[in-house]
Amino acid sequence: xxxxxxxxxxxxxxxxxxxxxxxxxxxxxxxxxxxxxxxxxxxxxxxxxxxxxxxxxxxxxxxxxxxxxxxxxxxxxxxxxxxxxxxxxxxxxxxxxxxxxxxxxxxxxxxxxxxxxxxxxxxxxxxxxxxxxxxxxxxxxxxxxxxxxxxxxxxxxxxxxxxxxxxxxxxxxxxxxxxxxxxxxxxxxxxxxxxxxxxxxxxxxxxxxxxxxxxxxxxxxxxxxxxxxxxxxxxxxxxxxxxx
Amino acid sequence: xxxxxxxxxxxxxxxxxxxxxxxxxxxxxxxxxxxxxxxxxxxxxxxxxxxxxxxxxxxxxxxxxxxxxxxxxxxxxxxxxxxxxxxxxxxxxxxxxxxxxxxxxxxxxxxxxxxxxxxxxxxxxxxxxxxxxxxxxxxxxxxxxxxxxxxxxxxxxxxxxxx
Numbered sequence: 001x002x003x004x005x006x007x008x009x010x011x012x013x014x015x016x017x018x019x020x021x022x023x024x025x026x027x028x029x030x031x032x033x034x035x036x037x038x039x040x041x042x043x044x045x046x047x048x049x050x051x052x053x054x055x056x057x058x059x060x061x062x063x064x065x066x067x068x069x070x071x072x073x074x075x076x077x078x079x080x081x082x083x084x085x086x087x088x089x090x091x092x093x094x095x096x097x098x099x100x101x102x103x104x105x106x107x108x109x110x111x112x113x114x115x116x117x118x119x120x121x122x123x124x125x126x127x128x129x130x131x132x133x134x135x136x137x138x139x140x141x142x143x144x145x146x147x148x149x150x151x152x153x154x155x156x157x158x159x160x161x162x163x164x165x166x167x168x169x170x171x172x173x174x175x176x177x178x179x180x181x182x183x184x185x186x187x188x189x190x191x192x193x194x195x196x197x198x199x200x201x202x203x204x205x206x207x208x209x210x211x212x213x214x215x216x217x218x219x220x221x222x223x224x225x226x227x228x229x230x231x232x233x234x235x236x237x238x239x240x241x242x243x244x
Numbered sequence: 245x246x247x248x249x250x251x252x253x254x255x256x257x258x259x260x261x262x263x264x265x266x267x268x269x270x271x272x273x274x275x276x277x278x279x280x281x282x283x284x285x286x287x288x289x290x291x292x293x294x295x296x297x298x299x300x301x302x303x304x305x306x307x308x309x310x311x312x313x314x315x316x317x318x319x320x321x322x323x324x325x326x327x328x329x330x331x332x333x334x335x336x337x338x339x340x341x342x343x344x345x346x347x348x349x350x351x352x353x354x355x356x357x358x359x360x361x362x363x364x365x366x367x368x369x370x371x372x373x374x375x376x377x378x379x380x381x382x383x384x385x386x387x388x389x390x391x392x393x394x395x396x397x398x399x400x401x402x403x404x405x406x407x
Contacts, residue, residue, distance in 0.1 A: 129296050
């Protein structure tokens with residue numbers, strides 16, 4: 001029973017990371033610097049919503065109380081969400097969103113690749129679908145990071161600042177719990193290696209150790225989170241049970 | 245019609261008529277998303293979703309049910325089959341030709357392994373067949389397409405991304 005609860009909590013975290021990432025991307029819609037970026041961003045958000053739905057469906061089955069995807073997305077309060085603090089951070093300027101994506105997606109891709117061979121068959125299947133999409137996303141975000149970091153003095157300075165700003169939220173990725181999926185020590189080594197490589201290519205420097213901000217998994221979110229879900233859940237809260 | 249009288253082949257034949265809602269020139273069998281048909285107490289159709297966020301997934305399920313209802317089948321169930329994950333390699337040769345004729349460059353084979361990454365892609369223009377083409381955007385009008393331009397005939401066109 002304990003194992004099942006731990007698995008449920010883990011699956012919900014995967015769903016929440018996807019949904020909250022999608023919500024932040026949706027906030028960017030119509031605000032991207034160019035048309036191609038609009039298409040990319042909206043496509044990515046759609047992928048993340050699709051992934052969140054798969055995780056939530058599975059969570060509903062694991063829990064066995066008949067909760068649906070929509071119940072998980074729209075009818076939980078902030079403290080019931082388990083997503084990483086990083087993904088809920090405000091979009092900021094374009095470069096800041098790109099830094100956030102590279103930090104998160106480098107982790108998420110490794111996590112999915114680990115899950116593809118995990119003992120839980122359903123999770124492995126979902127991971128195999130999602131992995132292909134995230135590879136595509138990450139390639140895109142990395143290209144931008146390199147372009148901005150190794151771009152003008154101003155673009156370099158601004159993404160370097162964003163990196164310093166967001167770095168503290170990455171430690172949370174590697175905190176262990178009752179169920180962690182792939183081995184996190186190994187995953188952290190690989191993540192560090194890949195991040196080092198992309199920062200090097202982007203001529204950015206690794207921020208100094210500044211301690212880690214944590215609490216997402218326990219439902220302790222940053223002050224931005226309440227506003228995010230207030231907007232996301234508005235329709236269901238204002239018109240309970242509304243469908244169309 | 246009594247379920248017992250129906251053959252699997254017949255159901256596949258009927259499903260050949262169900263179009264993909266976003267690229268209606270393709271049927272769902274051309275796309276390779278009909279994984280299996282099982283005839284038991286009901287007619288059970290296993291479908292593989294393409295991209296996880298594809299908004300067409302539900303619509304395709306509804307169209308399958310509607311198409312089989314039209315043939316007089318009352319008991320239908322749809323199963324979403326995630327594993328193995330769909331890849332563009334499952335698009336049939338006939339489907340590839342239809343895409344080309346429709347003006348969309350079909351995906352390169354071997355998508356599952358290379359999965360859109362880094363490999364050098366030679367993409368021929370669906371209008372003039374020139375391979376002198378360039379990428380405009382990795383993204384397009386739907387999640388499954390990228391935007392290209394032909395340098396030879398100057399025609400912009402869509403490329404079905406391979407995954």
